[in-house]
Amino acid sequence: xxxxxxxxxFAHGVAKHAGDARGFSMECTGTRxxxxxxxxxxxxxxxxxPVAGECKTRxxxxxxxxxxxxxxxxxxxxxxxxxxxxxxxxxLRITGGSETQFRALLGDGPVLVEQGDGDLGDKLARVAPPxxxxxxxxxxxxxxxxIAAATALAERDVVIGPAEDGGYYLIGFNREVSFLFxxxxxxxxxxxxxxxxxxxxxxxxxxxxxELADVxxxxxxxxxxxxRP
Numbered sequence: 001x002x003x004x005x006x007x008x009x010f011a012h013g014v015a016k017h018a019g020d021a022r023g024f025s026m027e028c029t030g031t032r033x034x035x036x037x038x039x040x041x042x043x044x045x046x047x048x049x050p051v052a053g054e055c056k057t058r059x060x061x062x063x064x065x066x067x068x069x070x071x072x073x074x075x076x077x078x079x080x081x082x083x084x085x086x087x088x089x090x091x092l093r094i095t096g097g098s099e100t101q102f103r104a105l106l107g108d109g110p111v112l113v114e115q116g117d118g119d120l121g122d123k124l125a126r127v128a129p130p131x132x133x134x135x136x137x138x139x140x141x142x143x144x145x146x147i148a149a150a151t152a153l154a155e156r157d158v159v160i161g162p163a164e165d166g167g168y169y170l171i172g173f174n175r176e177v178s179f180l181f182x183x184x185x186x187x188x189x190x191x192x193x194x195x196x197x198x199x200x201x202x203x204x205x206x207x208x209x210x211e212l213a214d215v216x217x218x219x220x221x222x223x224x225x226x227x228r229p
Contacts, residue, residue, distance in 0.1 A: 040150035041130035041172060042089035046115070046123070047076055049097025056137070062218025063229055070229035075215060076136040080106060083134070086146040093123065121181035132172035138163070139224045140212045152207035158199060160192070161209035167191040169212055
């Protein structure tokens with residue numbers, strides 16, 4: 001099996017760590033033009049309507065239900081705007097609200113698709129390749145991160161961005177990989193390791209992005225005061 005490659009993102013103006021992201025330029029005109037011209041994958045953002053008590057519940061002890069919803073709203077809008085700025089097509093897989101409610105929040109830009117029934121694995125498996133799937137709670141994502149991930153898929157079948165909590169904040173693929181999502185113990189610190197093990201068994205060597213942090217607990221916002229309510 002080919003070796004796993006680690007993607008160096010500094011050439012794309014992307015920080016390796018969440019706290020460094022604001023120190024890098026997002027100017028990448030030449031690369032962005034190349035990505036659009038080569039019709040790289042769409043960005044698929046998994047999103048929930050930011051309603052108090054129904055999103056980011058682990059933030060409630062620190063910020064209250066309304067505060068947690070306000071934080072998630074900022075994170076969601078940030079993710080969408082950064083994805084749109086990459087020049088790649090953007091699609092939202094939505095839950096917890098109607099298309100009308102999401103349009104009121106986001107405007108007419110991204111394509112909206114219902115997530116459908118089932119667990120997270122079922123919902124991820126419905127995303128057809130080629131795609132870059134990302135959550136909506138990683139404040140370090142910037143346009144050039146998506147560009148670098150899309151560029152990596154030109155050479156690899158899978159690209160993955162490990163999260164500091166043991167999961168992943170991004171997974172991209174240009175082939176059918178539903179086996180990565182079946183019978184997975186989601187929301188555990190073993191998701192990334194198990195995903196890598198499944199890829200190894202399938203003899204698929206992914207491109208690996210730098211590790212970044214999600215926002216799940218109140219202390220995760222220490223480096224990101226702009227996302228506080």
